[in-house]
Amino acid sequence: MTADQPTSAPTATGVELRDSPGLIAPRGHYSHVAIHGGVAYISGQLPLDVAGTPLADRPFDVQVQQVLSNLDDCLNTAGSSRQRLLSVTVYVTDIGHWPKFDAAYALWLGGHRPSRAVACVADLHYGAAIEIQAVAAVGIGG
Secondary structure (H helix, E strand, O other): OOOOOOOOOOOOOOOEEEOOOOOOOOOOOOOOEEEEOOEEEEEEEOOEOOOOOEOOOOOHHHHHHHHHHHHHHHHHHHOOOHHHEEEEEEEEOOHHHHHHHHHHHHHHHOOOOOEEEEEEOOOOHHHOOEEEEEEEEOOOOO
16 A cells, blocks of 8 residues: 555455545445455545536536546556556536547557447436446456
């Protein structure tokens, strides 16, 4: 662990809950990351900047970059990385944005290709156009 990876004691069930110091504290009853059994489960990340300001009024590509940056912060908090992603679930409010998202995502990930689903939904919190949740390996081999 490095100094910028806050730790929390595992609960009685062995689940370790962490919030990223690089992001605004969760505004609901959840943690940014839950870790158990060498796997990090990352809560859905919306396009909120470091001050917690929603970027829903910004172009789709700006929202994508903010969400991917937030996901990077969560991966770091978990002691993981993009290359250790196992599964990614993406929610968009306009499936027509899929090609733009896929291109930005491919640049962000490089050659790594974890499992992924992209689902079109009617609405997202704050009027956002995209939300991403993920699952990543942690621990030895990171």
